[in-house]
Amino acid sequence: MKKDDISRLLQRYLSAKEEGKEPYFDADQIDEMLSSFEDSNDYTYFDEVLDLGLKLHPGNSALRIKKSRQFVYNEDYESALAMLKNIAETDNQDLDMLKLECYCSLDQYSKVLEITEELIARDCDYLEEVFEEISPILTDLDMNEEARDFVDRGLALFPDNLILKNELCYIFEAEGDVPRAIELCNELIDKNPYSYEYWFTLGRLHSTVGDYEKAIEAFDFALTCDDSDTELKILKAYCLYMNGSYEKAIEEYQEIEGDEEVTRRISPLMAKCYVRLEQYEKAYQLLSTVINDPDMEDGATNYINYINCCTETGRNDEASSKLTKAVQLYPDNVRILSLLSLSLLDSGKKEESVEITNKIFKIIDSNNIDPEIQEECNRLIHAGEYLLSIGEVDKAISYYKKVLQINPKTPLIHIHLAMAYLHNQDLKNFANHINQIPEEDLFRLIRKIKSGAFGDLDIDSDNEEGPIQPKDLAKEFLKNKDNSN
Incomplete structure (x- = not known):
């Protein structure tokens, strides 16, 4: 349906609502309006139009699936399943995906396997997508053993699926087997050397095992694919710091563009670099902008660095007062x-x-x-x-x-x-x-x-x-x- 037609439907609904009347729309018209709300990410009238649609067409599968998805969004998985079970359809991808997501969230992996086996037996045409979409859900829910089993089942059927291999890479990492994760990530890069995600993952994996040189190299490749990710730049700068390249780390931090929150995050990190370079005055100036921030991360470390800078720049009274305050703020912090x-x-x-x-x-x-x-x-x-x-x-x-x-x-x-x-x-x-x-x-x-x-x-x-x-x-x-x- 054209955008103008949907606008007329919405205007008819709003006019009837203003007059205190209940307009009539067929199920397809309701579905089109709801889809337009989703596409525009404007949910102002979504709930009331959906409720009207179910009132007018209580047995419509598409509307019931949308209502079930709403239950899932609100984490009411039991209500979602109750509605989904009453939809007598097969080979409906949205229906099956929602059921699987609900059973994952309810920690009922046996039901996930039961539905999946049924789909395999029917040889449904969206079976590969089932494995691609459900595997990350299991991982996100920290169901690591189940995720590993599900990915293994998927790869047995679709051995060349890069999405499943990528998910297996995350699973290896979660299991603590970083070398295998790195090996698999390199395999993914061989398949797609221009993937920003793969290079970022490889760099992050190398950083977790302290191989900062290789991490920096991987991050540089990732930046050639996409240089818009602030988090990647911050992590690269951190690896430069950990690798002892303090001047380069500072340069990296200085090139990061962002809002006030980004500046607030990287200021203490830059200060650490200046401390390592024994440029205490520069570190002092940076830390003085965040030391009184009650929401700053790693506050104890920032206080230690600040006291250090005070001592090294001859601000002994300030160092003493900040130590006293640090003890008050972090009474159980071992370093303080x-x-x-x-x-x-x-x-x-x-x-x-x-x-x-x-x-x-x-x-x-x-x-x-x-x-x-x-x-x-x-x-x-x-x-x-x-x-x-x-x-x-x-x-x-x-x-x-x-x-x-x-x-x-x-x-x-x-x-x-x-x-x-x-x-x-x-x-x-x-x-x-x-x-x-x-x-x-x-x-x-x-x-x-x-x-x-x-x-x-x-x-x-x-x-x-x-x-x-x-x-x-x-x-x-x-x-x-x-x-x-």
């Missing part, structure tokens, strides 16, 4: 508390520092801490060093053991424990940890022993300087870029 603990040591308040350290370990024991943040806790080994230096050996050992529990691969942790046990003349435990020292750390230990510097071991295996004194702990914590980010 770590910085507070080290700051207290810097001020000579060792008892208060130990109290904060104990709080940190309680938080860790509660298992409510992100694994990435646990890595930051290892810097607390400095507090153990300080306790050892003042003779509180048992307390230092308890801290070292806690660090070992958090991350057994902490650099030099077995050396620290060995030296502490040797301090206590506990040769059994000394030998136990000596035997667990990695080869690269063992050579360093031998050099320390030859120099007689038992007490001069530090946590950073790349740093050959002497121990960090208590008054410098907070500054060293901030200067360590891993703690700042």
Whole structure:
């Protein structure tokens, strides 16, 4: 039906409504009006016209399917199924798709298979589309095992279907088998080397396993296919940052065009790059625009970076006040508390520092801490060093053991424990940890022993300087870029 004809139908409906009358339309006219509403994405009169149509033609299949779709949109799957089951039609694609979607959403995969097997037996002409449309629904519902089974069934029937292979790629990723996902994604790219989606997926997969060089390369190919995706540009810039290309990451961020929300998102990310480049004033200026935003993401990290910039640019009073505010805002954040603990040591308040350290370990024991943040806790080994230096050996050992529990691969942790046990003349435990020292750390230990510097071991295996004194702990914590980010 022509657009003008549909406009006349709608005007007739509105005129009758204004006069308080109920106009009559045949089922096809109602269906045409509803379809025009859907095409124009204007649903102002959709519900009332649909209700009028069902009142005038209660048995019409097309209108009942549209009503069922409305139920599905409102997540009322039981009502949708009740209406769909009363439609006595076969080989109706919309009808079958809606039924399958409802059963997926109701976690009734057996019914999904039952309907699918019926469609296979009938050899319906839209069977391939059934697998293409239902597989992503199962994936989106986190029904990973069912999605894998359904995709495997589909590929058994349509082995060259790229949509199903693409879905299998997502399933491999969800299962944690990223290498197979990458392999399959490369196969898809061989089939269609100009697919923006495939290149984007490949880049994202490489980024998840830390292969940032290949991720950046894939993102560049994706951008040649379509350079309009802001999210891709942000992710590429992030990979450049993770790959150590901080200047290029900044250039990428600066080229991103977007609204205020985009600017708000990328400002802290750019600031991280400037921190890595030790351009603290530029980082400070960026962070000062977002630090007071209550809705900013990763607020604790932004505070750490901001305090770092304040310290490096001589704004010590501001650094102190921001640390106080950060502790108030994030009272259970391990990195913030770590910085507070080290700051207290810097001020000579060792008892208060130990109290904060104990709080940190309680938080860790509660298992409510992100694994990435646990890595930051290892810097607390400095507090153990300080306790050892003042003779509180048992307390230092308890801290070292806690660090070992958090991350057994902490650099030099077995050396620290060995030296502490040797301090206590506990040769059994000394030998136990000596035997667990990695080869690269063992050579360093031998050099320390030859120099007689038992007490001069530090946590950073790349740093050959002497121990960090208590008054410098907070500054060293901030200067360590891993703690700042």
